Amino acid sequence: xxxxxxxxxSTRMFKTNPSRTWLTILGMGVGIGAVVILVGLGxxxxxxxxxxxxxxxxxxxxxxxxxxxxxxxxNEKMVEELGNIPNVKDVSPLAQMSALITFExxxxxxxxxxxxxxxxxxxxxxxxxxxxxxxxxxxxxxxxLLSTAALKLxxxxxxxxxxxxxxxxxxxxxxxxTEVKEVPIEKEYTISGVVEDPFSISAFILLxxxxxxxxxxxxxxxxxxVEDTQFLDAATKEVVAKGFMVTAFSKTxxxxxxxxxxxQVVLALFGSIALIVSSIGMFNTMTVTLLERTGEIGxxxxxxxSPNTIKVLFISESILMGFLGGMMGILIGVxxxxxxxxxxxxxxxRFGGVKMNLFDFPLVFLLFIASFSAIVxxxxxxxxxxxxxxxxPLDAIRYK
Amino acid sequence: MAExxxxxxNLNTIFNLGKSNEYxxxxxxxxEIYPQEYIILFGPSGCGKSTLLYSLLGILPPTTGRVLVNxxxxxxxxxxxxxNFQTKTIGxxxxxxxxxxxxxxxxxxxxPLIFAEWSAGEREQRAHQLLQRFxxxxxxxxxPAALSGGQNQRVAVSRALVSDPLILLADEPVGNLDSTxxxxxxxxxxxxxxxxxxxxxxxxxxxxxxxxxxxxxxxxDGRVEREVPNPQKQQIKxxxxxxxxxxxxxxxxRFYPYNTPQELKVKSVMNYITQDVNFDQLERMEHLVQxxxxxxxLEEDFFAALMIPFEKGGIGLTRTYAKEIITKLDKxxxxxxxxxxxxxxxxxxRKPEEQEQKxxxxxxxxxxxDEYPGQINLMQLRRLDELIEKRVMGDIRGDSFQKALxxxxxxxxxxxxxxxxxxxxxxxxKLIVQGINK
Numbered sequence: 001x002x003x004x005x006x007x008x009x010s011t012r013m014f015k016t017n018p019s020r021t022w023l024t025i026l027g028m029g030v031g032i033g034a035v036v037i038l039v040g041l042g043x044x045x046x047x048x049x050x051x052x053x054x055x056x057x058x059x060x061x062x063x064x065x066x067x068x069x070x071x072x073x074x075n076e077k078m079v080e081e082l083g084n085i086p087n088v089k090d091v092s093p094l095a096q097m098s099a100l101i102t103f104e105x106x107x108x109x110x111x112x113x114x115x116x117x118x119x120x121x122x123x124x125x126x127x128x129x130x131x132x133x134x135x136x137x138x139x140x141x142x143x144x145l146l147s148t149a150a151l152k153l154x155x156x157x158x159x160x161x162x163x164x165x166x167x168x169x170x171x172x173x174x175x176x177x178t179e180v181k182e183v184p185i186e187k188e189y190t191i192s193g194v195v196e197d198p199f200s201i202s203a204f205i206l207l208x209x210x211x212x213x214x215x216x217x218x219x220x221x222x223x224x225x226v227e228d229t230q231f232l233d234a235a236t237k238e239v240v241a242k243g244f245m246v247t248a249f250s251k252t253x254x255x256x257x258x259x260x261x262x263x264q265v266v267l268a269l270f271g272s273i274a275l276i277v278s279s280i281g282m283f284n285t286m287t288v289t290l291l292e293r294t295g296e297i298g299x300x301x302x303x304x305x306s307p308n309t310i311k312v313l314f315i316s317e318s319i320l321m322g323f324l325g326g327m328m329g330i331l332i333g334v335x336x337x338x339x340x341x342x343x344x345x346x347x348x349x350r351f352g353g354v355k356m357n358l359f360d361f362p363l364v365f366l367l368f369i370a371s372f373s374a375i376v377x378x379x380x381x382x383x384x385x386x387x388x389x390x391x392x393p394l395d396a397i398r399y400k
Numbered sequence: 401m402a403e404x405x406x407x408x409x410n411l412n413t414i415f416n417l418g419k420s421n422e423y424x425x426x427x428x429x430x431x432e433i434y435p436q437e438y439i440i441l442f443g444p445s446g447c448g449k450s451t452l453l454y455s456l457l458g459i460l461p462p463t464t465g466r467v468l469v470n471x472x473x474x475x476x477x478x479x480x481x482x483x484n485f486q487t488k489t490i491g492x493x494x495x496x497x498x499x500x501x502x503x504x505x506x507x508x509x510x511x512p513l514i515f516a517e518w519s520a521g522e523r524e525q526r527a528h529q530l531l532q533r534f535x536x537x538x539x540x541x542x543x544p545a546a547l548s549g550g551q552n553q554r555v556a557v558s559r560a561l562v563s564d565p566l567i568l569l570a571d572e573p574v575g576n577l578d579s580t581x582x583x584x585x586x587x588x589x590x591x592x593x594x595x596x597x598x599x600x601x602x603x604x605x606x607x608x609x610x611x612x613x614x615x616x617x618x619x620x621d622g623r624v625e626r627e628v629p630n631p632q633k634q635q636i637k638x639x640x641x642x643x644x645x646x647x648x649x650x651x652x653x654r655f656y657p658y659n660t661p662q663e664l665k666v667k668s669v670m671n672y673i674t675q676d677v678n679f680d681q682l683e684r685m686e687h688l689v690q691x692x693x694x695x696x697x698l699e700e701d702f703f704a705a706l707m708i709p710f711e712k713g714g715i716g717l718t719r720t721y722a723k724e725i726i727t728k729l730d731k732x733x734x735x736x737x738x739x740x741x742x743x744x745x746x747x748x749x750r751k752p753e754e755q756e757q758k759x760x761x762x763x764x765x766x767x768x769x770d771e772y773p774g775q776i777n778l779m780q781l782r783r784l785d786e787l788i789e790k791r792v793m794g795d796i797r798g799d800s801f802q803k804a805l806x807x808x809x810x811x812x813x814x815x816x817x818x819x820x821x822x823x824x825x826x827x828x829x830k831l832i833v834q835g836i837n838k
Contacts, residue, residue: 001515
């Protein structure tokens with residue numbers, strides 16, 4: 001039989017029994033929709049977390065910190081040594097000092113951090129306003145980046161912070177004593193950007209600005225950037241061997257992805273219950289259809305329809321119903337998900353929360369669902385179809 | 401001599417084999433059907449005629465025996481060959497049409513071609529061609545439910561012929577149709593047999609259709625009882641000299657299809673003993689009398705037809721005999737009018753006038769007494785009037801009437817002799833039969 005004719009003959013149910021057909025499709029749709037919504041929630045949660053991590057360079061970086069015993073410390077020499085580990089591309093250290101930060105008339109305790117421009121991308125720190133230090137061109141020696149927490153403390157809106165001036169007084173530990181001396185930096189810094197960090201009151205300036213003024217005994221931490229992901233483990237080992245503590249975003253991401261895959265599976269399982277219920281409903285419909293069509297099947301069998309033709313007709317009908325159910329499910333799920341996203345975001349916008357999408361539907365996932373629903377349709381149809389094909393034409397034609 | 405196109409060899413079909421409700425639907429069936437024959441499988445319901453038809457269609461495998469079509473055992477076919485066989489070689493129409501209700505007439509007709517993967521254009525052209533031929537092309541886009549039974553059956557015929565099969569099976573195709581549609585469909589089948597040269601196998605229990613066939617297989621209780629060639633048709637299956645002789649029995653079979661040959665022999669000799677006219681004359685006379693009763697024929701023409709020689713389409717009676725017949729007929733028909741009037745008054749809404757009814761009863765009594773050569777007394781007359789009124793009212797039955805006539809006056813009867821009572825009762829019954837519902 002030609003495909004066009006199969007399509008025409010197997011869409012008759014929309015004419016002969018439209019309400020039952022659409023209700024079955026709707027049932028499938030609700031089942032599939034449940035799966036789409038729940039898995040979409042999983043994807044959404046995953047995205048919310050992952051959005052916090054800047055991908056790319058961050059995933060290729062190791063975060064190296066001093067051990068608490070301070071048996072080894074990250075000094076200039078060590079940084080150089082780390083840079084010499086095979087396949088390490090770059091090392092970007094961070095120096096940290098306690099300081100009093102003065103913004104307009106207000107002064108607060110905070111930490112002053114000296115970094116190289118590359119540090120931000122290795123550490124995955126992004127600016128919410130303005131720009132981080134650029135790696136090319138003139139050194140922005142009088143630029144400073146403030147954390148959002150600092151801005152909050154000073155009561156400045158993020159939008160208006162850029163361009164304002166800031167001054168510092170730095171606490172310098174006296175050599176060979178526990179005394180701390182307060183040393184002012186006789187320079188005004190201009191805020192060039194704001195860094196996302198709602199917890200610590202900190203300011204970033206270029207590393208040179210600190211090292212040229214003060215003697216730094218050791219760096220607080222360093223980002224070690226390797227050439228490629230495959231060298232992450234080897235580099236980690238070497239750094240650990242030197243006595244430092246290492247954390248890697250890549251590991252965190254990997255872990256998180258694993259967890260989310262698990263969450264998605266669990267959510268999908270919950271959704272599957274709805275899907276199973278609706279599949280049984282559809283199976284039932286196909287079986288009823290079979291009974292209803294028994295006479296027709298008998299007729300077709302006696303006028304040149306082979307058992308195979310009958311099977312093909314039945315299966316294509318159920319595949320079509322399954323697929324349409326899938327489409328409806330996708331529609332239900334996506335509309336629901338986006339609706340919730342929109343609601344949450346408008347609430348968040350009103351109450352000053354962070355904007356985020358609780359639901360996310362990757363195209364690949366939706367394509368998978370569409371084909372999966374067709375497969376479910378096939379499975380619910382294959383059994384009645386086989387029975388239809390094996391009916392004796394005579395019994396079928398006499399069936400009442 | 402041509403080979404048979406269909407050959408059933410020692411066919412036995414047993415349902416529920418080995419169970420307590422085992423049922424032998426077909427037993428030792430041997431049937432040979434030749435190309436272009438018109439065959440009727442005839443018998444009462446449950447005789448296995450449809451079972452045999454389905455066996456020939458390839459949807460009911462026999463328990464033992466073979467069905468050969470064009471020399472091939474059709475139950476050896478694989479599903480694909482079977483589908484092909486049911487498209488190219490054999491087609492079927494059913495009593496209930498079996499059209500698919502959700503498909504248009506056009507699609508129903510083209511369905512076999514859809515299965516055979518014809519292109520849309522070609523198959524629709526073919527379908528339209530057939531629908532046009534059978535006069536239902538105007539309905540092509542309608543659903544079968546919108547068509548009359550006769551139209552549906554013609555659509556079914558179109559579907560059966562759409563892939564130009566050699567054999568057309570018909571399972572009681574006119575069982576659900578009114579007489580006009582029946583005639584149309586039966587004529588269509590005849591035309592398909594003669595013009596399209598298709599082999600036709602018709603299953604029916606209606607003896608009216610028997611004249612269409614070349615041969616009739618009479619079936620009873622799952623067996624073919626006898627095979628009767630139609631003497632009015634040029635036979636296709638050659639009859640071996642001396643092996644089969646067409647007798648009056650074949651003719652009688654048409655009049656009395658449900659009787660056994662033994663009973664037919666009795667009928668044949670009874671006709672000789674009791675009647676002056678033979679079965680052929682009777683058949684024609686019945687036709688003429690029917691026209692008289694229906695008022696479609698004048699008495700003069702009837703009289704003339706009775707005397708026209710049989711070879712020229714008449715009955716071939718002598719003038720005296722014809723006169724006698726027409727007198728009797730005239731008497732019965734005229735006198736029965738009074739029964740009709742009486743009944744009409746009884747059945748009408750308003751209460752009948754007693755005087756009028758009494759007058760009618762008196763007239764009917766006069767007709768009855770006219771049949772009695774003797775004299776009757778006043779008492780008999782009164783009793784007779786009462787009885788006739790009761791009988792025509794329907795208060796007593798024919799046999800009670802007869803009994804009362806034969807009962808003595810002393811016992812409250814009319815006091816006729818036994819034979820007279822029977823004769824007069826018969827006569828009155830004839831009048832009543834003609835008079836009711838006229």
